[in-house]
Amino acid sequence: MTPPELALVVPCYNEAARLDSAAFLAFVSTRPGVQLVMVDDGSTDTTGAILESMRAAAPQSVTTVRHTPNRGKGEAVRAGVHAALAQRAALVGYFDADLSTPLRAVDDFLAVLHGHPTIEFVLGSRLQLLGRDIRRKATRHYLGRIFATAVSHALDLAVYDTQCGAKVLRVNEATAALFAEPFRSPWIFDVELIARYLRTPVAPGEPSRKDRLYELVLPAWHDIPGSKLRWYDFARAAIDVGHIWRERVASRPASLAGQTTASRRESA
Numbered sequence: 001m002t003p004p005e006l007a008l009v010v011p012c013y014n015e016a017a018r019l020d021s022a023a024f025l026a027f028v029s030t031r032p033g034v035q036l037v038m039v040d041d042g043s044t045d046t047t048g049a050i051l052e053s054m055r056a057a058a059p060q061s062v063t064t065v066r067h068t069p070n071r072g073k074g075e076a077v078r079a080g081v082h083a084a085l086a087q088r089a090a091l092v093g094y095f096d097a098d099l100s101t102p103l104r105a106v107d108d109f110l111a112v113l114h115g116h117p118t119i120e121f122v123l124g125s126r127l128q129l130l131g132r133d134i135r136r137k138a139t140r141h142y143l144g145r146i147f148a149t150a151v152s153h154a155l156d157l158a159v160y161d162t163q164c165g166a167k168v169l170r171v172n173e174a175t176a177a178l179f180a181e182p183f184r185s186p187w188i189f190d191v192e193l194i195a196r197y198l199r200t201p202v203a204p205g206e207p208s209r210k211d212r213l214y215e216l217v218l219p220a221w222h223d224i225p226g227s228k229l230r231w232y233d234f235a236r237a238a239i240d241v242g243h244i245w246r247e248r249v250a251s252r253p254a255s256l257a258g259q260t261t262a263s264r265r266e267s268a
Helices: 021-030 047-057 073-086 103-115 138-155 173-178 189-199 231-251 254-267
Strands: 008-014 034-040 063-065 093-094 121-127 134-135 164-169 213-217 220-222
Touching: 008 073, 008 103, 021 034, 021 047, 021 103, 034 073, 047 063, 047 103, 047 173, 063 073, 063 189, 073 093, 073 189, 093 103, 103 121, 103 164, 103 213, 138 189, 173 254, 189 231
Parallel strands: 008 034, 008 093, 034 063, 121 213, 134 220
Antiparallel strands: 093 164, 121 164
16 A cells, blocks of 8 residues: 555544544545554444444545553554555644544645745644634633643643644654654643653754744634533643653753753752
């Protein structure tokens, strides 16, 4: 089989009521360079059967992976990426199964990567601007802004939206290695992924990792009912963000840490 240009991982857990299989199949029917990697993360409803029917309908364009038992979204994405890497895809990405980010946005991600050869990691960003169709509950929006501020501090990165479930990476040795180890958090694995990316060394004279990240403002994003997130997941996420911040501080070069300590003493 010819390696796909893009392998798009779709993690699924009990998505039978929300999964629009017809939309996915229609999408790949017009894009031969895209391979769907549908991951059933230990679903207890008929999600697995729906995914197998999709694979049977388009065996050249749909791959299925099954987890038993449920391991969480982060590990579902990681398993799907491993399957994508085995297919030697040039790009890997993931989209949420509910299609809150419409599949037509894939073309925007590809345009960024085609037009900017140095960009390796494109993050979808939900930003309400004129001409954009972003529909999100007010409570989740404001909680999201608080969370995003904490994440920006933890990563030392001026990122607007880490939690949008639409991301695409260029495949190379460095980006493939990001998925080698399990993620600590099932929900904010996106933040862990970015943190791992920022810690990846670069060769002398090459652009920094920060300069290879790109936030793509999505043309549309709709908050679809049926999210698996619960209030206590936000509490767990806060703890995980703190851990990511500590890892970043601990991984700073000793010279930089010494400079920071000295500057604090001088200011005191």
